[in-house]
Amino acid sequence: QVQLVESGGGLVQPGGSLRLSCVASGSIFGINVMGWYRQTPGKERALVAIITSGGTLNYADSVKGRFTISRDNAKNMVYLQMNSLKPEDTADYYCYAIIRGRSNFYNTYWGQGTQVTVSA
Secondary structure (H helix, E strand, O other): OEEEEEEOOEEEOOOOOEEEEEEEEEOOOEEEEEEEEEEOOOOOOEEEEEEEOOOOEEEOHHHOOOEEEEEEHHHOEEEEEEOOOOHHHOEEEEEEEEEEOOOOOEEEEEOOOEEEEEOO
8 A cells, every 4th residue: 555665776886875765655644754774684674864754863873974864745755865885884775654544543664675785
């Protein structure tokens, strides 16, 4: 019913930049939170950045000063601008959102993931 679709992943050299996008579609009556998580093999999925409907921001310490999350509420989209990328940023990046659907309850949704590889 609700889908999140990411785009923008790829291969980039250390120090480079990449911009991820995510769009939510379906039966959406309100979005409380949108954000990004990332996961590498053998590790749990970890928060990268989140943004609330009111614009409150939160970043993982490892990406502060390098990544910027933004949101277009009218388009149900969230973005992640990643600058000064490091090899340790290599991961599968997942969009997530807490969305109120037709049921009037909020549920958490995940995108399919997009791979980011930072390597020379």
